[in-house]
Amino acid sequence: MSYQKPTINKVDFAMMSKYGSPLKSQKIRSEIAGVDVRELVQNYGSPLFVFSQQEIEEKYHRLHEAFSSRYPDVVFGWSYKTNYLNAICNLYHKLGSIAEVVSEFEYQKARALGIEGKDIIFNGPYKPKEALKVAVEEGAKIHIDHLFEINDLEEIARELGVKIPVAIRVNMDTGIYPQWSRFGFNYESGEAIDAIERIHSGGLLELTGLHSHIGTFMLDASAYGKETAKLMDLKHQAEERFGYRIEYIDIGGGFASKNRLKGVYQSPDVIVPTPDDYAQQITEAIYTHNKSDTLPRLYLETGRHLIDEAGYLLTTVQAYKRFPDGMKGYILDAGVNLLYTATWYNFNFELDRRYEGLNEPSMLNGPLCMNIDILSENIMLPPLDRGTVITIGPVGAYNYTQSMQFIRYRPAAVLIDKERNVHLIKEPDDLETINYKERIPDYLKRS
Structure with a gap:
């Protein structure tokens, strides 16, 4: 190696600690x-x-066991936006996941992989009417984001002469800030129940599900307990006031991985909730707040936690x-x-x-x-x-x-x-x- 002029650099942290010397420690992966x-x-x-397929499967089974050991009817929806490489998607489908998509592009990708419409959850704030019509015809689970989609779906229902099963997306205060209020209908203001009333008055759509996604990289598992409790309350109102039978709730995703957020100095092993932490909060809230004779199916759209x-x-x-x-x-x-x-x-x-x-x-x-x-x-x-x-x-x-x-x-x-x-x-x-x-x-x- 050729000669290099020596330099003096200030090291802005302790030279020694219980973790060893920063001058000598090296992270190795061969x-x-x-x-x-x-x-x-x-x-x-x-x-x-x-x-790594081994790491994918281990993480998947660990999370699925945390929920299925506590709740009788759990379905994972693989989040295509998290990683839509065909081989990765097919691996999750082989493990038992359906598809969760947020655009017509992702919808088409799932269909091209052989996923039937009935096994696709169609989310997102922008769903072109043509894409909605295809999803309706193929029996996808459509989660309504705004009033314009209600209008579009009602037009499609008239055109096809069918009553369309739908869900609505709900945003809410779970103590997490910033609040993800951009998507769906607000729970606290009464906007969500107004949307349900609007669907009921139109007579062309049938509310069968409720969905919420409260954030990403969520380090507070208790926020999911609050989210689930509010979805269960909305479920009760929809069934009691409008005679709907809510078949499922979808609590979204957002579970954290063991990545390290900038500005957070504690180890991920300390601050990231375990699969059991998330599962306990969600399933306990369902049992506590369920007021009907049957339990709803539980959908999760976990992506980052499973693949990162x-x-x-x-x-x-x-x-x-x-x-x-x-x-x-x-x-x-x-x-x-x-x-x-x-x-x-x-x-x-x-x-x-x-x-x-x-x-x-x-x-x-x-x-x-x-x-x-x-x-x-x-x-x-x-x-x-x-x-x-x-x-x-x-x-x-x-x-x-x-x-x-x-x-x-x-x-x-x-x-x-x-x-x-x-x-x-x-x-x-x-x-x-x-x-x-x-x-x-x-x-x-x-x-």
Whole structure:
């Protein structure tokens, strides 16, 4: 290694603690699900999204057991927006999940995977009328977000000559701020019961379900108890006042993963509720507030909690430099184009092996020609070689679906099965992928 001018950097935290020296500790991950990370990069390129089937199934069974051991009728709806890679969706469907979608695109994706309309929950604030009609004809569970959808569905009911079963989405105060009041009808103001009355007066729709989704990355399990209690109260009112039979309640998703929110300094192992915490709050509220002879079916739309820790992004050090302030900066081949959620989370960065030398404050930059392309502003790292493979996680939730083709092509994705076999589940983009739908007018074509 060539000579480098020495620098002096101030370390802004205690040099020693019960967790060891920040100058010597290193986080190491040489393999994922039994497969060497350097081998993965060699075979499939860098950067590379990697998903572990073993971790997916373990998390799924743990959460399902927490609910099914407490409640007799529980159905999971896989949240397509969380990760809509076909192989990932099919894995959750194989485990028993139906599909939960929030757009006509996701609806079409679920149908293309062979999911019947009756096994699709159709959410979202914007459902084009044409998409609603298809969903009605195919028997999907439609969750109404606003009054305009009531009007659209009534027109469809007249056109098809049918009475359409529907649910409404409800927003409410559960003590969590900011309150997700943008979606659905408000409980406290009476807007939700007014919407039910409006549906009843029209006579063309049949209310069969109630839905709420109170937030994301929820660290207070008791908020779900409050949510469920209010849904059960609304269920009672709908049945007593309007004669409806509410077949199900859908409490949405939002359960936290073991990711680390920026600005939260306690360990995820301390602050993230367990599956039993969530399940106890929800099921106890149903039993406590149920006033009918039967219990409603319980739907959950959990995404992040199930997939986040099963997803990794492998990236490779391409270069390094010394900034004017003395901090060392590493240039990686993955950046905010692939990890949009780096805005909110402090990911784990794990090295492919142990490196010699003391740690120093370092910055991890992505490959984009953008000053904001920073994955970590201040991380203690030893001197890394060009070609070092860094594993970033947890990134299974939202990062692939929100990744973008900006400056760089989107990379490949692989799934490692329980026998340690690696399956390519998404080829990397290339110029043909990007140019496929583009058209050049004749007068702009080069001769």
